[in-house]
Amino acid sequence: MTPPRSPGPGPANRPAPQRPWHVRLGAALPLRYVLRRLAGTAGLLAVLSAAVFALLRVAPGDPARTLLGTRSATPQALAAVRADHHLDDPVAEQYGRWLADALHGRLGTSIRTGQDVTAVLGDRLALSAQLVLLGFAVAVALGLPLGVLAGLRARRPADRAVQSLAVVTLSTPVFAGGLVLIYVFSLMLGWLPAYGPGSGGGGDRLLHLVLPAATLGLSVTAVLVKLTRAAVVRELAREHVTFALARGIPTRRVLIRYVLRGTVVPVSTGIGLVLAYLLAGTVMVEQVFALPGLGQLLVGSVTFKDVPVVQAEALLIAALVCLANLTTDLVHPLADPRLRTAAATAPADRDKGQA
Known part of the structure; x- marks a missing residue:
């Protein structure tokens, strides 16, 4: 009796071809889902831009006098300001003209x-x-490991100890924490400079930003600790994690492949x-x-009633916040396959229900 032959390299036994990256990206992020998120972000930015434009209108006094600043408010000067800023036009036309200028980078004087x-914002933005990036790195480098440790050693x-430290950092005002670090x-130790951006190269700038970045990062580290701990505790209580540990799968492998992977979505939202x-x-x-950054510029501009700078900076911060939220929404389907299915099928199911 001849032994059975092993199956040859037929079509059924060949490995599936690797799909191109753009095909895999399209499967993870359906176009309809991306367009809905972009439309929502654009609508939110439109509402925020209208609120920012209204800053000039809600400011006390005549808008022309506000834009004139400390210059002499003669009738000729007021008439020139009204003509330059089209203050006599309908409010809708003024908003449309201001928004078009803002989209082209013309934010006024x-x-x-x-x-x-x-130019004023460009000098401070860097x-x-x-x-912000250094403070973000401090918050992530401290918050995520401490949150995982607290979740694995719950109660x-x-x-x-980790939660007590988180409460202390969360309840400490930013200015008080900065003064303590200084x-x-x-x-006391003389290790780091106390103030200023530094006048040397990149190394000197980094040295001057260590304490400010630590102060900024510590103010939000507790948020990441709490979110990460809650996510780890929730994932450890799930049935598939308990089953994997009961089967004898190494604990480190379970933590990396199941527990930490399941915390990506809530933790990325918190980030x-x-x-x-x-x-x-x-x-x-x-x-x-x-x-001398955007924050100090904003305080000085509000004190001096420099409305164009306040409007431009408020619009910039709103756009950056909306961009951060949009990035988080687009990362979620890439991190969790269940959200990919929901993103692809939710619109179709809603349309079927309406029909």
Whole structure:
């Protein structure tokens, strides 16, 4: 009796061909889902831009006098300002003209300095972006590992210690935390500079941003710790994780392939919220450490009633926050296959129900 032959390299036994990256990306992010998210973000930006444009209208006094600043408010000067800014046109036309200029990067002229607002923001944007990115790195580097540790050691001394530290950092005002870091690391130890952006190269700038970034990052680390801990505890209680551990699968493999992978969606949502908060939280940090960034510019512009700069900066921050939220929404289907199915089938199921 001849032994059975092994199956040959027929079509059924050949490995499936690898699909191109754009095909796999399209399957993970359906076009309809992406378009709906883009449309929602565009609608939100339109509403926020209308609110930002209304800042000039809700400001006390005549808009022409506000835009005139400290210059002499003669009838001729007021008439020139009204003509330059089309203040006598209907409000809808003014908003459309202002929005079109903003989309083309024409944000007006600063009342305080007389410079182009785009140039004023450009000079400050680099420093604030560096501060936000470093603070974000501090928050992620501390919040995620501590949250995982607290989740794995739930209701144990390590968990209680991590949560106590999180409560302390969350309840400490940003300016108080900054002053404590300045006192310890600048005045007592003399390791780091206390204020200013530095005047040297990249290394000097990085040295000056260590304390501000630590202050900014610690203010939101507790949020990531809480979200990560809750996600880890929830995933450890799921049936497939319990079953995998009961089968004798190594604990490290279960943690990486099942527990940590299941926490990606809630943790990424928290990361998006933290990034949005950091964009708005630079105001106090830049004031404490005397950093000439967007936050300090905003405080000075509000004090001086420099409406064009306030409008431009508010619109920029709103756009960055909306972009962070949009990125988070698009990352979710890539991280969780269940959301891919929901993103692809939800519109079809809704249309079927309406029919």
